[in-house]
Amino acid sequence: MIAKWFRTPEGASECISTILNAANDSRKNAESQIGHHELYFEDYNNELKRMITNRLRRYFNKMRTAKDGEIKNPKNYLYIAMRNMFDKWQNDVLMAEKDEASNLAIKTNVD
Structure with a gap:
């Protein structure tokens, strides 16, 4: 797609x-x-590939349909789009791990 x-x-x-x-x-x-x-991108390779591909499609579509002058710095636009995606992804994964650990602790205390 990039090529x-x-x-x-x-x-x-x-x-x-x-x-x-x-x-x-x-x-x-x-x-x-x-x-x-302790969150390694390599451990989530397939998930991240899918997310990056989707985000790139949205980026390329925006570049294709944007009016002249609407996006002043395409590189910066791409960086921010990807940065937001990675930040959200990390937050979602870390929160899921925290919830899983909490649920495990509750279950262990109940048993």
Whole structure:
């Protein structure tokens, strides 16, 4: 999908770098907020691929349909879209793990 949108290897590389920067910044932000961070993107590879693909489709569609001047910095727009996606994903996973741990603790105390 990236190769079809960006006509040059440099453009594709810049897109991928932007996505990776958003992921790394999201991880660093989570670490600064909660300390030690044991959520590894590699463990959720298939889920993240699907989410990134969906977000890229939405981004490319927006770029295609946006009026002239509506998006002043497409790279920044992509970064923010990906950063928001990674932040939400991490929050959802961490909250689910916290809920699971709470439920396990309650069940253990009941038994």
